[in-house]
Amino acid sequence: MSWEDQGRQYHMWFGHGTAADKGKQPGPGSSVVGKSTADRVLALAYGAIASLPAAQRRQAEAQYHSGTLPRLKEAMTAWLRATALDQATFASRLFGRGTDDPVVRSLHRAALGAATATSQDDLRDAAGTVAEAIQAVGINQWPRFVADAAERARDPATQAAIEKSRQPPDPALDAIRPVYPVETAIGVAAAGIAGGAAAAARAVGGAILKQVLPEKPTGTPATDRTKPSATTSSTVVEAPPISRQKQDGHVAGTAQNRNRVRQGTKTSTFDGSSAEADALTQEAWEKGSPVPGRSGIRDYDFGRRIGAAPNGKSQSIVRVHQDSAGRIHGHPSGRELP
Amino acid sequence: MSQAPHGTSADATFQSIMDALATCYGSLAEPNFRKVYVTMGSPLHRDLIAGLRRKGVDILETTDENDDVSNQLVATLSGDQVGLGLSGVGPFAAVVHQGEDGRYSWVTQPDKAPTPLAALVAAAVKQSGFKLLDRNMVMRTIKMNRADGTTEATLYQALFTDSDRVP
Numbered sequence: 400m401s402w403e404d405q406g407r408q409y410h411m412w413f414g415h416g417t418a419a420d421k422g423k424q425p426g427p428g429s430s431v432v433g434k435s436t437a438d439r440v441l442a443l444a445y446g447a448i449a450s451l452p453a454a455q456r457r458q459a460e461a462q463y464h465s466g467t468l469p470r471l472k473e474a475m476t477a478w479l480r481a482t483a484l485d486q487a488t489f490a491s492r493l494f495g496r497g498t499d500d501p502v503v504r505s506l507h508r509a510a511l512g513a514a515t516a517t518s519q520d521d522l523r524d525a526a527g528t529v530a531e532a533i534q535a536v537g538i539n540q541w542p543r544f545v546a547d548a549a550e551r552a553r554d555p556a557t558q559a560a561i562e563k564s565r566q567p568p569d570p571a572l573d574a575i576r577p578v579y580p581v582e583t584a585i586g587v588a589a590a591g592i593a594g595g596a597a598a599a600a601r602a603v604g605g606a607i608l609k610q611v612l613p614e615k616p617t618g619t620p621a622t623d624r625t626k627p628s629a630t631t632s633s634t635v636v637e638a639p640p641i642s643r644q645k646q647d648g649h650v651a652g653t654a655q656n657r658n659r660v661r662q663g664t665k666t667s668t669f670d671g672s673s674a675e676a677d678a679l680t681q682e683a684w685e686k687g688s689p690v691p692g693r694s695g696i697r698d699y700d701f702g703r704r705i706g707a708a709p710n711g712k713s714q715s716i717v718r719v720h721q722d723s724a725g726r727i728h729g730h731p732s733g734r735e736l737p
Numbered sequence: 738m739s740q741a742p743h744g745t746s747a748d749a750t751f752q753s754i755m756d757a758l759a760t761c762y763g764s765l766a767e768p769n770f771r772k773v774y775v776t777m778g779s780p781l782h783r784d785l786i787a788g789l790r791r792k793g794v795d796i797l798e799t800t801d802e803n804d805d806v807s808n809q810l811v812a813t814l815s816g817d818q819v820g821l822g823l824s825g826v827g828p829f830a831a832v833v834h835q836g837e838d839g840r841y842s843w844v845t846q847p848d849k850a851p852t853p854l855a856a857l858v859a860a861a862v863k864q865s866g867f868k869l870l871d872r873n874m875v876m877r878t879i880k881m882n883r884a885d886g887t888t889e890a891t892l893y894q895a896l897f898t899d900s901d902r903v904p
Binding site for chain 1: 767768769770771774797799801802803804809810811816818820835836837840884885886887900901902904
């Protein structure tokens with residue numbers, strides 16, 4: 400299918416097509432209830448292009464043909480499946496950015512909109528929000544942004560977090576803490592009575608939007624390296640396994656640490672035991688920001704001394720490396736504290 | 738362990754790398770890393786970085802000597818970015834550009850660089866006396882006893898950074 404045909408199809412998907420058999424196409428308010436995630440992702444991807452100015456649309460089309468489309472579909476599929484994640488986890492895992500990042504907020508809103516869309520209008524609105532994100536990133540930078548997002552979506556820890564978030568809630572916990580605030584539950588019920596299932600679904604979507612996109616961002620942005628750890632994820636994530644040999648190179652008293660010192664390798668060392676180093680490393684991987692230009696490396700500033708630099712001075716950052724097998728190891732890093 | 742084919746320029750490059758590794762580390766059976774850090778802070782490296790900055794290129798240094806045996810830099814100009822690694826082992830460099838399709842390309846010749854920035858960086862690096870390596874070369878493995886107890890390394894690990902994730 401050519402781009403022109405695809406564009407026409409997805410215009411029609413939103414009820415704006417001009418084909419001869421337009422009468423058979425869904426109208427703006429047509430229901431999309433029951434559409435698969437794959438269908439919604441395709442609508443979002445092509446609809447975003449359709450929402451761009453003409454000049455950028457042609458460039459985006461060329462980018463799609465040169466490999467961006469499959470990566471975008473991969474990333475978007477993860478975004479739509481990740482809508483149950485809390486905002487901070489969504490931002491850090493899928494984008495390596497903070498909750499206050501405007502691009503992340505747009506894409507989060509778009510994912511929620513697409514995931515809970517009940518009509519063509521809803522999907523068109525979500526696609527328009529993706530187009531805003533494309534323009535905010537910059538059309539020239541968009542393929543790199545998408546490639547990075549797709550890589551993050553493939554991260555086993557990210558996939559585990561998403562799957563965890565999609566599991567049915569624990570009834571025992573629900574008895575203590577409702578999934579939605581009471582007033583929202585009443586609203587959902589009322590919508591269900593007044594407008595049928597589609598209206599109820601929209602109300603739930605709105606509730607989710609309110610929960611994850613508060614007017615003022617909460618928690619510590621993942622990209623803010625100046626503040627101590629304060630953000631906690633509501634999603635329990637199975638952390639990547641530790642690369643034991645490499646990790647112990649940064650734990651005092653281990654054979655690996657002695658090897659490094661003997662070889663003259665500059666070595667930062669954690670203050671605590673192996674277990675404490677593991678915990679800091681896994682927390683830093685969970686909350687850290689990607690290091691520009693470095694694949695599989697994240698930094699996180701704990702805002703307090705966590706170990707010593709090779710010269711013995713205090714360090715507060717943990718740099719974490721992930722190897723090709725998914726294992727991680729970390730070490731104190733960065734500027735030395737006074 | 739990979740063997741370089743005889744009588745090729747790749748063979749000569751491989752041999753020059755092995756010579757530099759032996760000179761820098763002393764012995765790959767019991768390497769000593771102290772010389773690496775001296776070279777990383779040498780005028781050869783600092784002058785090249787300063788020269789790129791004078792040409793208007795924004796340079797972000799992401800080096801951490803816990804794992805890096807090279808100066809790791811991200812060069813940015815007019816929205817384009819190039820990754821640059823300057824080895825502390827010897828005059829070897831990695832210039833890597835990520836294209837619009839998200840794929841990485843290793844720049845080995847300025848006149849075949851994918852973007853003006855990649856050409857500028859590659860030319861500056863080459864003029865400073867560094868050899869621009871390609872991905873095939875740095876993926877070769879050698880015997881090298883390392884602190885974590887492993888006994889093999891890629892040239893990428895021996896020359897640039899202790900990671901098995903190569904762009």
